[in-house]
Amino acid sequence: MKKAAKVEIIIVGNEILTGDILDTNTNWLCKLIYGRGGSVTRVTVIPDELEVVADAVRQSVARKIDILFTSGGLGPTSDDLTLEAVALGTNRETVLHEEALELVRQQYDHFFERGIMKQGGLNPARQKMACLPLGGEPLVNPVGTAPGVLLRVDKTTIISVPGVPSELKGIIEQSLQTFLNEVFGDGEAMSRCVGVMCNDESQLEPVLVQIVEKYPEIYTKSLATTLGENPEMNIIMTISGIGEKQPLLDTAFEELCNGLTGLGFPITLK
Amino acid sequence: MKKAAKVEIIIVGNEILTGDILDTNTNWLCKLIYGRGGSVTRVTVIPDELEVVADAVRQSVARKIDILFTSGGLGPTSDDLTLEAVALGTNRETVLHEEALELVRQQYDHFFERGIMKQGGLNPARQKMACLPLGGEPLVNPVGTAPGVLLRVDKTTIISVPGVPSELKGIIEQSLQTFLNEVFGDGEAMSRCVGVMCNDESQLEPVLVQIVEKYPEIYTKSLATTLGENPEMNIIMTISGIGEKQPLLDTAFEELCNGLTGLGFPITLK
Numbered sequence: 001m002k003k004a005a006k007v008e009i010i011i012v013g014n015e016i017l018t019g020d021i022l023d024t025n026t027n028w029l030c031k032l033i034y035g036r037g038g039s040v041t042r043v044t045v046i047p048d049e050l051e052v053v054a055d056a057v058r059q060s061v062a063r064k065i066d067i068l069f070t071s072g073g074l075g076p077t078s079d080d081l082t083l084e085a086v087a088l089g090t091n092r093e094t095v096l097h098e099e100a101l102e103l104v105r106q107q108y109d110h111f112f113e114r115g116i117m118k119q120g121g122l123n124p125a126r127q128k129m130a131c132l133p134l135g136g137e138p139l140v141n142p143v144g145t146a147p148g149v150l151l152r153v154d155k156t157t158i159i160s161v162p163g164v165p166s167e168l169k170g171i172i173e174q175s176l177q178t179f180l181n182e183v184f185g186d187g188e189a190m191s192r193c194v195g196v197m198c199n200d201e202s203q204l205e206p207v208l209v210q211i212v213e214k215y216p217e218i219y220t221k222s223l224a225t226t227l228g229e230n231p232e233m234n235i236i237m238t239i240s241g242i243g244e245k246q247p248l249l250d251t252a253f254e255e256l257c258n259g260l261t262g263l264g265f266p267i268t269l270k
Numbered sequence: 271m272k273k274a275a276k277v278e279i280i281i282v283g284n285e286i287l288t289g290d291i292l293d294t295n296t297n298w299l300c301k302l303i304y305g306r307g308g309s310v311t312r313v314t315v316i317p318d319e320l321e322v323v324a325d326a327v328r329q330s331v332a333r334k335i336d337i338l339f340t341s342g343g344l345g346p347t348s349d350d351l352t353l354e355a356v357a358l359g360t361n362r363e364t365v366l367h368e369e370a371l372e373l374v375r376q377q378y379d380h381f382f383e384r385g386i387m388k389q390g391g392l393n394p395a396r397q398k399m400a401c402l403p404l405g406g407e408p409l410v411n412p413v414g415t416a417p418g419v420l421l422r423v424d425k426t427t428i429i430s431v432p433g434v435p436s437e438l439k440g441i442i443e444q445s446l447q448t449f450l451n452e453v454f455g456d457g458e459a460m461s462r463c464v465g466v467m468c469n470d471e472s473q474l475e476p477v478l479v480q481i482v483e484k485y486p487e488i489y490t491k492s493l494a495t496t497l498g499e500n501p502e503m504n505i506i507m508t509i510s511g512i513g514e515k516q517p518l519l520d521t522a523f524e525e526l527c528n529g530l531t532g533l534g535f536p537i538t539l540k
Contacts, residue, residue: 015491017310018459018508019301022294026315031289040287045296045313075494076472078479108472116498117470125472144497145472166496189288200387202346202378202395202415209348221285224345226436227414228386238288 004240005038005066005183010056011045012072012082013163025071025168032172033067036180037187037240041065048072048079050088057089057158064155066183072163074146076125082160083149087133090153100130100138100147107145136160143170150179157183190246191238192253193270196260199231207259208235215252217245234270235260274510275308275336275453280326281315282342282352283433295341295438302442303337306450307457307510311335318342318349320358327359327428334425336453342433344416346395352430353419357403360423370400370408370417377415406430413440420449427453460516461508462523463540466530469501477529478505485522487515504540505530 009029015021023045030040042060046052053073060068073082087094105122112120129146132138139148141162148171149160159176161168172180198204201222212220219238237253239245260267279299285291293315300310312330316322323343330338343352357364375392382390399416402408409418411432418441419430429446431438442450468474471492482490489508507526509519530537 011313014489015493016296017300017313018304018489018510019297019299019310020491020493020506020508022297024292026286027289027292029289030287034288040289041317043281043287043313043315047311077475077492078482079491111497114498116501118468119470119473123472125475144494164494164496198388200389202393203389205347205395212348219284219288221290221349222347223285223290224414224434226434227381228384231386236290238290240288 004187005033007033007038007040007067007069008060008063008065009040009043010053010060010068010070011043011163012048012053012070012085013045014047014079016045017047025163025165028165028169029069029071034189034238034240036184037189038066038184039240048081050081050085053082053085054089057086061090061153061156061158066156068156068158070158070160071168074129074148074160074162076129076145080128083131083133083136086149086151086158086160090133090151090158092134094131095134096127097130097132097136097138100132101127103138103140103147104130104145107141111145139171139175141167141171142174143167148175150176187241189238189240190249191236192249193234193236194253194257194260195232195234195268195270196265197232197267198263198265199227199233201233203263204233204235204260204265207256207263210259211252211256214255215248218249218252220252220256232268274457275303277303277308277310277337277339278330278333278335279310279313280323280330280338280340281313281433282318282323282340282355283315284317284349286315287317295433295435298435298439299339299341304459304510306454307459308336308454309510318351320351320355323352323355324359327356331360331423331426331428336426338426338428340428340430341438344399344418344430344432346399346415350398353401353403353406356419356421356428356430360403360421360428362404364401365404366397367400367402367406367408370402371397373408373410373417374400374415377411381415409441409445411437411441412444413437418445420446457511459508459510460519461506462519463504463506464523464527464530465502465504465538465540466535467502467537468533468535469497469503471503473533474503474505474530474535477526477533480529481522481526484525485518488519488522490522490526502538
């Protein structure tokens with residue numbers, strides 16, 4: 001069986017760190033990766049600073065992960081420096097990429113023709129978005145003007161996408177499916193959920209610890225919420241991989257349910 | 271003038287990395303810190319794995335930041351191992367803390383008396399929440415059962431709080447104000463915002479780059495959104511520090527507005 005691909009995410013953006021913007025890209029990406037049988041092992045949020053981003057990229061690549069997503073910092077303004085940082089962190093130059101330049105030009109012309117922008121064509125700020133780390137391939141952005149970039153470095157494929165959520169999603173859904181299919185194949189996450197009439201994790205612990213030890217491959221989690229809000233607690237069991245793991249999940253889930261009822265708490269399958 | 275305190279955040283939780291839960295604690299903390307004149311320089315999201323969390327703590331402390339927040343992994347179940355990891359990452363043991371134990375006992379008794387829980391008092395899983403890294407001080411949790419922990423290590427104060435948002439907020443708002451006042455004093459973030467009738471960052475770039483170079487202390491950001499959704503773009507200028515920075519912000523903001531109207535785009539003060 002294929003090993004679950006390891007993925008890291010670097011979110012670049014001062015506006016996240018000041019609290020101006022709530023980052024939802026991480027959650028969207030995590031759902032996507034986990035749902036396809038992969039595993040997000042780290043997310044790092046850092047400011048738009050060349051050396052900081054370059055260093056984070058360097059460290060992720062050194063951990064030999066399969067995919068590194070970077071989100072943010074691909075736009076035309078001078079504080080958008082993610083591509084330069086990816087280049088610096090992987091010891092290469094940025095170069096003007098003709099195909100990327102054509103994509104940028106086409107998008108500005110397209111937005112000009114639709115009356116969304118007052119000026120088509122290129123200018124220095126727009127051209128900057130087509131300067132890719134050497135060896136990078138542009139990914140069509142169906143929503144905005146900055147192409148995404150796919151760059152293979154050692155064992156890691158670095159995917160750089162804009163931080164505007166619609167652009168990130170647009171590029172991944174439209175331009176990255178072939179790559180994702182290559183990496184994840186028919187992987188998927190399977191989960192089962194049970195509600196137990198007990199809001200006290202400390203009483204469920206003996207059963208949970210037994211299940212976690214016996215089935216380390218399965219992610220078993222009691223979802224704690226504010227006490228007093230709901231007398232019922234949900235416990236979710238998830239396994240990420242390919243379909244053949246279903247029987248293992250079923251067995252473990254049955255044991256969990258038996259263990260919980262054995263403690264005397266009513267359960268509800270969800 | 272006091273230097274802006276540097277803050278890092280470590281979010282511990284598999285449930286964030288699988289996408290089951292959208293992390294909102296980061297945004298809440300970033301707003302709090304930035305609003306009080308501090309600067310969040312890094313956020314790291316990692317799984318509930320002892321060595322991974324310990325290593326992240328070690329690296330944050332090595333960067334000599336002022337405050338490290340850890341969120342998550344303080345509960346009674348065996349996958350909650352943040353305190354053990356903080357201890358490991360700062361080369362110390364965990365010890366049963368009598369005052370913390372009393373807080374835990376009181377909370378369970380309290381929830382029992384209110385009919386929210388079926389059992390008061392202590393058990394091994396509950397006792398675990400009172401095992402603090404040596405030298406740590408418990409912080410009263412007004413909402414749940416796990417106390418927060420404040421631990422001073424070298425130049426860094428590590429604040430560990432639960433991941434349930436209401437508990438994180440409860441501890442910080444109720445039990446951490448004295449500490450925050452010590453660190454931040456009367457610091458605050460000030461901001462000004464202008465809307466410009468141009469959705470094309472590449473055309474605004476000449477003005478933005480000039481402002482950013484002239485006023486490096488001020489964070490100037492054009493907030494890009496999905497193209498075509500709104501013909502107007504907001505540009506926000508923020509400075510974090512104490513009140514005496516207001517005149518600098520006013521001057522820079524006036525220059526920004528003059529620059530934008532100079533390009534021929536109508537503006538709206540916000």
